[in-house]
Amino acid sequence: MFEQFAHDTRRIVGCAMEEARSRGDKRMGTEHLLLGALHEPGPAAVLGVTLEDAQTAASRLDATALKAIGLETKDLKRATMPTKGRKPPFSSGAKEAMASMLKHAVDQKSRQITAANLLEALLERGEHDPVSALFDELHIDRSAVRKRL
Template sequence: MFERFTAGARAAVTVHAPTEARRRGDRRVGTEHLLLGVLHDVEAAQTLGVDIETARSALAALDEAALAAIGIDARGVERATITESSTRLPFTSGAKATLSRALAVARRTGARRIAVVHLLAGLLDGDRTDPATNVLAEVGVDRVAVRARVVP
């Protein structure tokens, strides 16, 4: 399924994103996990101007704010992690849409393989309700400006 991906993009999607999901105790790989997976790539992190720890902290803050909005105080509560398992975590519909957008960008630019830069473009093109979009906004990334630099 991921044979059209470069080694870096394949690692971001099939290794790092599921690891990030398990680390957070999530049972599905969402766009927020894809973003964290992409941030394992040093060049992508530099392009966004965000390191992985900052993005993880922003995601945790967004989680706490969402829980607080419904009356749950989760400050100081540690999330359970899911231990490594041989079963693959399924992708959310948002994550699948991000991968489709990355493929479309790769095709539009004439690339033969989907690279990390295409994944990044797919993440930057998410709608405002997308978890990765919320993380990017939380850390102050100007998605339009970065998208223009990433894929002209």
């Protein structure tokens, strides 16, 4: 499947891996794919948010989740994963999003999987998916983004 990725889509997945590592996450999830997409100007413009705003929103969501189980994050520093060596594995949600990207490309009779296919796949994730929580935290209007795509 990766050989069908357009150049920008390959960069997005690479940036998503770096986002997962820098956030100290052991798996690359759908939220990392969104953060990776925001490294590119096209997806950032379509979504109407900056990478910095999304990273801040993701950190807020992490802090809220930890607080819900009784952990205060004020003085905690985020552990980073090693930047070399093993790539973080995809979460089940990220695997499903990747399969959906391929389906969107096939439906459009495209030979390449584009950043737009990635955004479409992320926009259709369910309400309990981390990327959906991030979209909500960023106040992204999904129907407006679909129209822009």
